[in-house]
């Protein structure tokens with residue numbers, strides 16, 4: 674592992690140089706952070722689950738023609754991806770009021786929104802990822818108007834797909850965050866979905882009980898995070914009912 678060149682280390686993932694030019698390896702760590710990294714912990718097994726859940730979602734998005742950076746999963750914690758230039762925006766799609774939207778507009782958590790809402794935050798940890806308008810994005814050159822259009826139509830397709838996927842297994846997709854990148858191929862540049870989609874970046878509520886099956890369990894000190902992520906993986910059919918998700922590497926048996 675040490676022989677590979679580390680390109681970037683974020684809060685929950687590491688990017689390594691890939692086996693071929695134009696590829697990278699995305700490694701999922703067990704680190705959990707919230708509130709702009711003021712709250713931190715290591716939750717054993719989280720990275721393995723997010724790798725599998727994100728693989729499942731990105732594979733299906735590729736299959737329905739949503740362009741993504743995902744190529745294939747390599748092992749328990751890693752996936753092979755295409756190298757892209759990340760657009761410095763967090764794109765948040767909301768179906769139900771929760772989190773910062775509830776606070777900002779005084780909406781009770783759980784209120785169905787009149788329609789899906791897309792928000793943009795400028796990706797900048799020092800500033801705490803502030804909410805920005807399209808005006809800021811184009812004025813400061815973070816993305817061109819055509820790129821914003823592409824991002825919005827892809828975000829809506831991802832939302833429609835994920836809403837149905839989760840509804841089919843008894844989960845309400847409250848909101849989620851996605852990121853996009855510019856993929857340079859020959860003389861062309863196009864916007865593709867990047868990063869990850871996992872219970873770290875979505876709010877997922879059980880339809881019957883409203884039980885939270887996402888990172889809010891960590892943010893709100895509720896415990897049971899790995900159990901909740903495992904439940905999401907089971908419902909998506911990624912792991913079978915009794916299959917334990919191995920969280921460590923192989924154990925040497927003498």
Ligand code: UDP
Nearest residue numbers: 765771772773774848849850873874875876
């Ligand atoms: N989110 C994320 N990373 C961030 C901020 C938000 O993945 O840095 C996700 C979060 O998990 C939720 C959605 O984006 O599914 C909306 O988050 P919100 O703006 O309500 O912020 P929060 O309440 O998490 O601070």
